[in-house]
Amino acid sequence: MSFAMRIMLTLFILALLPAYAALASGEVTALSFTINPTGGPQGTPVTVSGQGAQVGLPVQVMLVTDGETGAGTLALVQAMPDANGNFSATLTVPAEAAAGRYAVRAEQRDAQGALVQYYWISFNVGPALVPVTGGWQSSSLTLAGTLAALLVGLVAFQGVRLALRRA
Numbered sequence: 001m002s003f004a005m006r007i008m009l010t011l012f013i014l015a016l017l018p019a020y021a022a023l024a025s026g027e028v029t030a031l032s033f034t035i036n037p038t039g040g041p042q043g044t045p046v047t048v049s050g051q052g053a054q055v056g057l058p059v060q061v062m063l064v065t066d067g068e069t070g071a072g073t074l075a076l077v078q079a080m081p082d083a084n085g086n087f088s089a090t091l092t093v094p095a096e097a098a099a100g101r102y103a104v105r106a107e108q109r110d111a112q113g114a115l116v117q118y119y120w121i122s123f124n125v126g127p128a129l130v131p132v133t134g135g136w137q138s139s140s141l142t143l144a145g146t147l148a149a150l151l152v153g154l155v156a157f158q159g160v161r162l163a164l165r166r167a
Contacts, residue, residue: 031059031117033087035104039124046091046123050106053081054116057108061089067103067120074102099126 033050040046046063053059059079065072074097079089091104102125107118 031106031108031119033104033106033119033121035121035123038121039126040093041126042093042095042097044093046093046104048079048087048089048091048104048106050087050119051085052117053085053087053106054108055081055083055085057081057110057116059087059089059106059108061091061104061106063091063093063097063123064103064105064120067105067122070105070107070118093123093125097125100124 031050031052033048036047036049037044048061050059059081061077061079062070062073063075064070065074074094075091077089077091079087081087087106102123103120104123105118105120108116110116
């Protein structure tokens with residue numbers, strides 16, 4: 001194979017990579033949403049604003065005990081996506097929901113009831129939980145600053161070494 005042919009083939013493959021990456025990453029139709037608020041007591045209305053829904057299929061929005069499986073439904077509303085796949089709904093945390101961590105889940109099912117896609121976000125019922133955090137104390141010397149200093153030192157060292165060789 002000639003060198004010119006190899007270059008043409010390489011350019012062709014590189015031109016196809018963005019389309020393949022978009023398909024492989026699921027960016028074509030990926031259901032997702034945001035919630036507001038992310039926690040609250042019983043009776044709290046939760047606004048769900050989403051995108052990436054398949055047009056023509058209703059979106060079931062629910063408060064569940066298990067976001068991954070959708071088990072333990074406590075509240076359920078249905079929303080129809082617009083022509084762009086956007087949807088919105090409002091759930092109300094039921095009075096019988098015990099304090100703890102739940103999930104707001106949105107899912108779409110086809111006409112036969114098979115799951116097409118879903119997405120979920122954690123929701124806390126009850127008083128706000130303060131997460132335990134830890135880590136290094138922050139300092140004025142950041143990682144980027146450290147790396148920059150090392151790079152400058154390396155360049156200076158190489159410059160001195162080169163100057164000594166020429167002398």
